[in-house]
C-alpha cells in the first residue's frame with residue numbers, strides 16, 4: 001500500500017477465488033484494498049475493526065451484506081458480438097448449414113455502421129451485466145463496424161480483445177473479401193484500436209476458420225501477428241464435417257492444427273475455439289506453442305457438434321478456459337458456461353470408461369476465472385485477488401431476501417455457508433446474482449446503474 005489510504009476503496013466481506021485448478025479458496029471475511037485500479041493489499045481472516053488492520057486514514061469502505069461475496073470477474077474466451085441478434089436461432093442445424101442459413105446473412109448486415117453501433121453497445125452492456133470483465137470478441141469482415149465494437153468496449157470500460165474477421169473463400173459468394181483488402185483492413189483496424197489509447201482494449205488477428213481462408217491469407221496473418229505480437233483467435237475441430245472439409249481444402253497438411261502451425265498462427269497468444277476432435281498429436285503441438293482452447297459447451301450441445309474432453313486437453317498440457325460462443329451458444333453468461341461444462345462432462349461420464357471423472361464445480365470456476373486468464377497469458381494481471389493484480393471483480397449477491405422483487409434464482413430461507421453459496425451461484429445462479437461489476441477498479445455495471 002502506498003503511503004496514506006486516501007482515494008482508495010476497501011472491500012470488507014467474504015471473498016472466493018481460484019488459486020489452483022481443483023480448489024476454490026474462500027475467506028469468510030477479508031479486506032481487499034484497491035488503489036488506482038490495483039489490489040494493493042489483501043487481509044485474510046479479519047476479525048474486529050478495520051482500523052486494526054489498515055490503520056487510520058481516509059478510505060472509502062464497501063461493507064458487503066449478508067449473502068454477498070467478492071469473486072473474480074469472468075473471462076469469456078470466445079464470443080461473436082455480431083451474432084447476438086440471432087441468439088437462440090437455428091439451433092436445430094449443424095455448424096456448416098447454420099453458418100450459411102443464419103450467420104453469414106446476419107453478419108453481412110454489419111456493412112451498415114449504424115446497425116453495428118446499435119447492436120454492439122447493447123452487446124457490451126449485456127456481457128458486462130453478466131459479469132464478463134474480459135471478453136474475446138469476433139466482429140465481422142467489416143473494419144469500420146468492428147471498430148465501433150472496440151469503441152463500445154472501451155467506452156463502457158470492459159477489458160476486451162476485438163477482432164476484425166478475415167475470410168477470402170468458401171463463404172456464400174457474397175460475404176467474402178479479397179486477400180489484399182482483408183490484410184489492408186486488418187492493418188487499418190489495428191490502427192483504429194491503437195487510437196483508442198486504452199490498454200484494456202486490444203486487437204486480435206481473426207481468421208474465421210481454416211476453410212474460410214486461403215493458405216496465403218493465413219500465412220500473411222501469421223506474419224502480421226508476429227510483427228506486433230498480437231493476439232490471434234480462430235476456430236478448430238468443432239464439427240466432423242468441418243474437419244473433413246478442412247482436409248479437402250488443405251490436402252498437403254497432415255491435420256487441422258498443422259494448417260495453423262505452418263501459418264505461424266499457433267502462439268502463446270492464440271485462442272482456438274472448440275477443439276473437440278483434436279488428436280493427441282495435435283494437442284501436443286498446440287500445448288508446445290502455449291496456445292489455448294476455448295471450451296464452448298453450450299454451443300457444442302445445441303449445434304450437436306460433440307463433447308470437448310477438457311481432461312484430455314489438460315493431460316496434454318493444453319491451457320483451457322470457457323467461451324459462451326454466441327450465437328451458436330444460446331446464453332451469453334459465463335455462469336451458464338460453467339453449468340454447461342459440468343453438464344456435458346457428467347453426460348460424457350455415462351458412456352466413458354470408469355476412470356473418466358466428470359469436471360467438478362471448483363474446476364469449472366477455475367476455467368471461468370484464473371483458467372481464462374492463463375489462456376490469455378494475463379495471469380499476472382487478472383484471474384484472482386492476488387496483490388499486484390488489477391481489481392476485475394464481481395460483487396455477487398446470493399441472498400434471495402436482499403432483492404425478493406428480482407425473484408433471484410438462488411432461493412435462500414435458511415443459513416448457508418460461503419462454499420454453499422458458491423455452489424448455488426454455479427448450479428442455479430444467473431445475472432440477477434451479479435450486483436456490481438468492476439474492471440480495473442472501476443464500477444462498470446451494477447443492478448442500479450447501466451453502462452451508456
Ligand SMILES: O=c1[nH]c(=O)c2nc[nH]c2[nH]1
Nearest residue numbers: 080103208209235325328
Ligand atoms: O461456432 C461457430 N461460430 C461461427 O461463427 C463460426 N465460424 C466458423 N466456425 C464457427 N463456429
